[in-house]
Amino acid sequence: MTLTPLREALTGQVQTSVLVLFAGVGVLLAIACFNVAGMLLARSSSRHREIAIRASLGAGRWAIARSLLIESLLLAGAGGALGLALARGGLERSWLSPRRVCWASPSCSSIGAC
Secondary structure: OOOOOHHHHHHHHHHHHHHHHHHHHHHHHHHHHHHHHHHHHHHHHHOHHHHHHHHHOOOOHHHHHHHHHHHHHHHHHHHHHHHHHHHHHHHHHOOOOHHHHHHHOHHHHHHOOO
């Protein structure tokens, strides 16, 4: 009887492919983050007049910064929640579902993980 590490038993020959896939997903995530940052910068520069009017009406710097921060946090929270919901739904419907992967892998059933 030989002992094999769980990571090696589950990934086996596809470890390099999985690492390349993770790198691609990381690059895609970075592109999406830069895109959102650019859109937020463009939006804030287009709101320059609104911010100037608020300041002239007596709003302090903290009140203006707080309103912009709250708006950005609400947008980020809503986007994050939507992304998590889509990821969970997509994972459950794909062939990568933990239930399907576990049943398809002989190593999972041999260690009693299913």
